[in-house]
Amino acid sequence: MKTEGKPIRVDKPPFASRITRRTILLSALASPFVQRNALAADSLKAYSIWPENYARPMLEAFEKASGIHVNFIRFSSGEALARLIAEKGNPQVDVLFGGPVETFTAGEEQGIFEAYTPPSAADLPPRFKSQKGMWTAIADDPLVFMTNTKFLQEHNLKAPASWDDLLNPAYKGMLQMADARTSGTAVTRIFSILQVNNRNEDAGFAYMKKLRQNIQAYTKSGGGGTVPVGLGQAAGGIFFIVDALFTRQKGYDVQISFPKEGIGSAAECLGLVNGNKNGAAAKKLIDWATSPDMQSLLAPSKINFLPAHPKVAPDPDLAAILKSANIIEIDDRWAGDNRKRIVDRWVAEVLNAS
Amino acid sequence: MTGVNVSAQPMAPHPRSFARAAGLFAIWLLLVAFIVYPLVMLLLRAFLADGGFTLDALFAALKSTSNLRALRNSLLLAFLVGAAGTLVGLAFALALDRANLGPRTARLIDGLTFLPLISPPFTTSIAFVFSFGPRGLITYDLLGIKNSQMYGLTSTFAAETLTYFPIAYLALRPMLASISSNFEEASFSLGGSRWHAFRTVTIPLIIPALANAFLLLFGCSLADFATPLILAGSDFSVLPTEAYLQITGMFDLRSGAILSLLLLVPAGLVFYAQERVVAGRSYVTVTGKASASARRDSLSTGAKVALLTFCVLTVALILYFYALLFWASIVQAFGANQTLTLDHYRVIFTEGLPAIKDTLIVAIIGMPLGGLYGIIVGYLIGRTKFVGRRAMEVVSMLNYALPGTIVGIAYLLAFNDKPLALTGTATILIACYVFRYSPTGIRTTIALLQQIDKSMEEASASLGASNLVTFRRVMLPLILPAFFAGLGVVFIRSMTAISATIFLVSIDWTLITVKILENMTEVALGPAAAFSVFVIAVVVAVTGLLNVALRRMTAPSLRISRIGT
Numbered sequence: 001m002k003t004e005g006k007p008i009r010v011d012k013p014p015f016a017s018r019i020t021r022r023t024i025l026l027s028a029l030a031s032p033f034v035q036r037n038a039l040a041a042d043s044l045k046a047y048s049i050w051p052e053n054y055a056r057p058m059l060e061a062f063e064k065a066s067g068i069h070v071n072f073i074r075f076s077s078g079e080a081l082a083r084l085i086a087e088k089g090n091p092q093v094d095v096l097f098g099g100p101v102e103t104f105t106a107g108e109e110q111g112i113f114e115a116y117t118p119p120s121a122a123d124l125p126p127r128f129k130s131q132k133g134m135w136t137a138i139a140d141d142p143l144v145f146m147t148n149t150k151f152l153q154e155h156n157l158k159a160p161a162s163w164d165d166l167l168n169p170a171y172k173g174m175l176q177m178a179d180a181r182t183s184g185t186a187v188t189r190i191f192s193i194l195q196v197n198n199r200n201e202d203a204g205f206a207y208m209k210k211l212r213q214n215i216q217a218y219t220k221s222g223g224g225g226t227v228p229v230g231l232g233q234a235a236g237g238i239f240f241i242v243d244a245l246f247t248r249q250k251g252y253d254v255q256i257s258f259p260k261e262g263i264g265s266a267a268e269c270l271g272l273v274n275g276n277k278n279g280a281a282a283k284k285l286i287d288w289a290t291s292p293d294m295q296s297l298l299a300p301s302k303i304n305f306l307p308a309h310p311k312v313a314p315d316p317d318l319a320a321i322l323k324s325a326n327i328i329e330i331d332d333r334w335a336g337d338n339r340k341r342i343v344d345r346w347v348a349e350v351l352n353a354s
Numbered sequence: 355m356t357g358v359n360v361s362a363q364p365m366a367p368h369p370r371s372f373a374r375a376a377g378l379f380a381i382w383l384l385l386v387a388f389i390v391y392p393l394v395m396l397l398l399r400a401f402l403a404d405g406g407f408t409l410d411a412l413f414a415a416l417k418s419t420s421n422l423r424a425l426r427n428s429l430l431l432a433f434l435v436g437a438a439g440t441l442v443g444l445a446f447a448l449a450l451d452r453a454n455l456g457p458r459t460a461r462l463i464d465g466l467t468f469l470p471l472i473s474p475p476f477t478t479s480i481a482f483v484f485s486f487g488p489r490g491l492i493t494y495d496l497l498g499i500k501n502s503q504m505y506g507l508t509s510t511f512a513a514e515t516l517t518y519f520p521i522a523y524l525a526l527r528p529m530l531a532s533i534s535s536n537f538e539e540a541s542f543s544l545g546g547s548r549w550h551a552f553r554t555v556t557i558p559l560i561i562p563a564l565a566n567a568f569l570l571l572f573g574c575s576l577a578d579f580a581t582p583l584i585l586a587g588s589d590f591s592v593l594p595t596e597a598y599l600q601i602t603g604m605f606d607l608r609s610g611a612i613l614s615l616l617l618l619v620p621a622g623l624v625f626y627a628q629e630r631v632v633a634g635r636s637y638v639t640v641t642g643k644a645s646a647s648a649r650r651d652s653l654s655t656g657a658k659v660a661l662l663t664f665c666v667l668t669v670a671l672i673l674y675f676y677a678l679l680f681w682a683s684i685v686q687a688f689g690a691n692q693t694l695t696l697d698h699y700r701v702i703f704t705e706g707l708p709a710i711k712d713t714l715i716v717a718i719i720g721m722p723l724g725g726l727y728g729i730i731v732g733y734l735i736g737r738t739k740f741v742g743r744r745a746m747e748v749v750s751m752l753n754y755a756l757p758g759t760i761v762g763i764a765y766l767l768a769f770n771d772k773p774l775a776l777t778g779t780a781t782i783l784i785a786c787y788v789f790r791y792s793p794t795g796i797r798t799t800i801a802l803l804q805q806i807d808k809s810m811e812e813a814s815a816s817l818g819a820s821n822l823v824t825f826r827r828v829m830l831p832l833i834l835p836a837f838f839a840g841l842g843v844v845f846i847r848s849m850t851a852i853s854a855t856i857f858l859v860s861i862d863w864t865l866i867t868v869k870i871l872e873n874m875t876e877v878a879l880g881p882a883a884a885f886s887v888f889v890i891a892v893v894v895a896v897t898g899l900l901n902v903a904l905r906r907m908t909a910p911s912l913r914i915s916r917i918g919t
Binding site: 045051052053056071072073074079082083086087089090092093173174179181182215216217218220227228230231232233234250251252253347348351352 | 419420483484487488490503505583587588591599600601686687688689690691705763766767770771775777778856857859860861862864872873878879
């Protein structure tokens with residue numbers, strides 16, 4: 001391009017400095033084209049399934065406690081898993097941080113994890129750890145019904161207290177919940193429905209097909225429907241409690257309720273990636289996150305996960321909300337073995353029914 | 355396209371131009387490395403199973419009624435968006451070029467037209483939901499409609515048309531402007547009415563541009579997964595979204611790949627149809643002969659008023675959408691807590707700073723590369739003859755015609771291992787943007803060249819100039835608008851596109867658009883809106899600079915193509 005105006009006069013620098021300058025310039029120009037090396041010896045890389053506003057405070061606290069910097073990027077559970085599988089030959093990260101247990105069991109099957117059992121695992125109940133040590137839970141996250149208060153008032157409804165309440169025609173075309181193809185939230189929801197139907201799949205699917213009539217949209221991510229429900233664009237939906245309470249903390253007027261028949265909960269886990277390059281640092285992170293060191297920070301940070309470690313007491317407000325809840329256990333072995341088949345059936349019979 | 359067999363055929367029939375042969379070879383090398391190779395890797399993944407080649411998965415996909423429905427929906431949507439977007443773009447091009455607007459009004463409308471084009475994904479869709487949903491600001495608060503349902507074909511179609519029509523406008527306006535008014539005046543002086551002149555003179559002259567615009571929009575809509583993801587709902591499934599969900603959600607690379615390969619057929623057909631429309635007609639209007647730039651008077655008053663009203667209303671809707679976006683970026687929580695705050699901007703300039711830096715580096719490096727690549731390939735295809743020219747044309751369009759999801763996955767598969775281990779670098783992002791978005795520059799170059807008489811080059815050649823000199827001294831200034839269009843599109847897309855690169859971002863190189871998507875799904879509309887406003891501001895500034903440069907560097911009669919603001 002043509003430069004307008006007076007040329008700027010620059011005194012010629014001495015030869016040596018010109019060389020250095022050229023080197024610096026060239027390396028600066030080349031830097032985008034090569035892989036960046038780790039900044040320091042004490043750092044590690046992670047994919048986080050936990051959203052940034054939950055993961056960042058935790059990982060910053062870890063850096064403060066250990067001096068190890070965690071370089072992380074956030075993906076939804078399906079995306080993170082797809083990447084880890086695609087990158088198997090050349091892993092880019094050391095740790096998969098956060099995310100529902102079903103993602104981790106699927107990843108274990110794909111061989112993306114390396115076994116590592118942190119000391120705290122001994123204190124955890126069986127559903128919070130992989131038998132082979134491939135992943136360990138750091139928190140628990142029950143599902144809830146979340147409804148828009150104004151919508152309930154306008155339609156003279158009470159917050160839904162049973163799965164059947166959601167079939168009320170008043171909700172026709174007004175519920176948003178996650179798509180089972182991408183979201184762990186949705187998979188947990190479907191297994192909850194099967195479980196409350198005593199694992200009678202036909203009964204469970206009959207219910208889901210009826211519920212389909214009231215669905216406005218299936219969202220890509222588990223929390224995708226929370227703002228629409230907060231704004232009243234949708235009347236309600238089924239979400240993880242951490243997302244529902246965060247919506248309420250933002251100031252949206254929503255109700256949180258539980259079905260009397262029971263609803264499932266997903267363990268939130270982390271695991272060491274097979275072929276990791278910063279194993280020692282990664283193991284320190286796993287030790288820290290599975291211990292009370294991290295989990296006692298959840299409540300003060302207003303992050304509404306239930307701590308997985310039995311020695312950490314949950315936030316009193318969170319405990320109060322859950323007092324009325326009937327949380328049922330979903331056998332993750334059963335869920336893991338049937339996951340693909342059930343999701344395929346959901347896509348064929350529920351999603352594409354119309 | 356699987357059959358595009360690219361054995362290196364760089365040897366041109368005219369050995370006198372060594373430079374051209376070298377250029378051809380280099381271009382083919384790039385096309386093979388960044389378009390053919392990743393696709394071959396993807397196809398291998400799709401069709402190789404249990405140690406052998408199999409089409410079972412393809413047949414299984416074709417048997418599924420839901421896949422066929424998604425294919426049908428995709429085609430319907432792309433056709434509607436292509437047709438409507440081309441019409442809207444034509445209306446804007448006519449209004450701005452022929453309605454004798456004051457220069458200020460014209461500039462204002464022209465600038466606002468580009469907002470949707472330079473915006474990050476999801477902005478139009480989200481504004482749509484806020485405005486037309488069951489509690490939409492327009493449907494509920496303004497009109498009092500209680501249960502408006504807005505997910506489905508209509509809103510997806512409307513949002514995509516609004517997002518993509520500026521591309522049609524961008525393709526059409528230079529063509530309209532470059533039609534010498536002599537033609538229309540000749541028609542008047544022969545007693546033709548304005549409508550008759552428009553129909554029989556103007557329209558035929560811009561047919562290549564119309565076909566071009568339709569093709570571009572059809573491709574955009576066919577590949578767009580962001581808008582349907584938000585607006586299509588569960589009853590109107592389209593292929594890109596389905597493929598995306600298959601890959602990201604079901605970890606099923608194969609059926610995702612196969613689903614999106616179904617899109618290749620319609621994309622190829624439209625491309626072929628467009629070629630047929632354009633072929634065999636002469637559209638030369640830049641002849642090198644003097645033509646007085648008379649004041650244009652080719653529209654009747656009624657037509658002018660109608661066109662202007664339409665454009666003003668469209669622009670008003672766009673403005674309203676962006677006001678909404680800006681509002682969301684400066685309040686605590688949109689719709690719940692309307693206290694003004696700069697918090698969201700603080701967040702993007704602290705936590706979001708790495709993404710901002712990375713995005714700017716990628717965009718600034720990709721821009722000149724894309725611009726150059728666009729006019730070189732466009733010139734080669736549009737003006738020279740060599741073996742494999744058609745193959746080059748098709749191959750250069752592939753990454754554009756393919757849904758971004760597929761390009762992204764293909765790159766991920768191809769560049770994760772040797773010989774080209776690029777995962778985790780910015781190169782993979784830059785290459786993805788350059789080869790995916792330069793076709794706009796290529797096609798603009800070709801379309802412009804179709805209007806430039808061969809005699810211009812022949813004159814240069816007969817005066818003893820070499821091919822290279824002719825290209826540089828004669829053709830380059832004439833196709834400079836295409837170069838700037840290419841620059842602009844690659845920069846804009848590097849700042850705003852997401853569908854392919856969402857698979858290519860890494861720990862070290864991440865992008866603003868990925869941050870926006872993440873924020874939108876995390877109950878964090880504020881930072882998402884703030885990021886979007888920032889992107890728009892940067893793009894407006896850069897395209898503004900490009901326009902100034904273009905105006906300074908081209909002859910007055912060619913000051914036609916505007917890139918932004």
